[in-house]
Amino acid sequence: MSGKKRQPSLAQLRAFEAVAEHLHFRDAAAAIGMSQPALSGAVSALEETLGVTLLERTTRKVLLSPAGERLAVRTKAVLAEVGALLEEAEAVRAPFTGVLRLGVIPTVAPYLLPTVLRLVHDRYPDLDLQVHEEQTASLLDGLTSGRLDLLLLAVPLGVPGVTELPLFDEDFVLVTPLDHRLGGREGIERAVLRELKLLLLDEGHCLRDQALDICREAGRAGVAATTTAAGLSTLVQLVAGGLGVTLLPRTAVRVETSRSSQLLTGSFADPAPTRRIALAMRTGAARSAEYEELAAALREAMEDLPVRTVHG
Secondary structure, eight states: OOOOOOOOOHHHHHHHHHHHHHSOHHHHHHHHTOOHHHHHHHHHHHHHHHTSOOEEEOSSOEEEOHHHHHHHHHHHHHHHHHHHHHHHHHHHHSTTOEEEEEEEOTTTHHHHHHHHHHHHHHHOTTEEEEEEEOOHHHHHHHHHHTSOSEEEEEEOOOOTTEEEEEEEEEEEEEEEETTOTTTTOSSBOGGGGGTSOBOEEOTTOHHHHHHHHHHHHTTOOOOOOSSEESSHHHHHHHHHTTSOBEEEEHHHHHHHHTTOSSEEEEEBOSSOOEEEEEEEEETTOTTHHHHHHHHHHHHHHGGGSSSEEOOO
């Protein structure tokens, strides 16, 4: 008997990965575009090739065996590496082509996407840009799992395995109703944040966390969240209606405050509270050189915005 071991095929590994993820043959088959009998056959063939039982099949559900649990992790890693190999080959063969899945936070998307989309359309016409707007935690999960390629969001993230390419810093401004004592003032001291009725975004938005950090730095213990909003547009409407004041990043001001004549915008004394926006990629990504070039092009394109570009 020959000592050469049989090798599993990529199709078998993909079938097993799908079953391990969905624990359901029909859902797994649909997820990878295979027929159910073909999927079941591929997993059985993989079990035979490896000489281990991967699944515990009962009439009602599919469970991973202890061996299946261990090998599912390894299978995911192998397929991720195969994906990276194909991506690297694509990047070498033709940079700025194919699909780029960009994740963007909601407090950046409406204000920066016009600049991003215009740049990609003009400079990288063969790039198929797909945009996903999600909150930070979901974006990071998408990046580390390989669902997303690149993120546009507020940093620092402090996440191992994620490299940040800084784009710019922008100030926060104070948005108030027309009759507010601080309405439209310049040189506002941060200390006023201790007693203002501040309206915030819902939990999960990084802008909410940044606003709370700014308040803490100003010496405020916390913000009683009696009224919150899912987006900046609603937040600004609440301010226009006299329910309180809010902090807006400067890139959002023109879009959001133009919708109401009942608002004034005040600026803080230096150093004003700021946030930093960056691209984030997996450390060592196959297309890292492209992403760095894209970051440089974006810094250039964003010089017309009310921001201070940061050269990484």
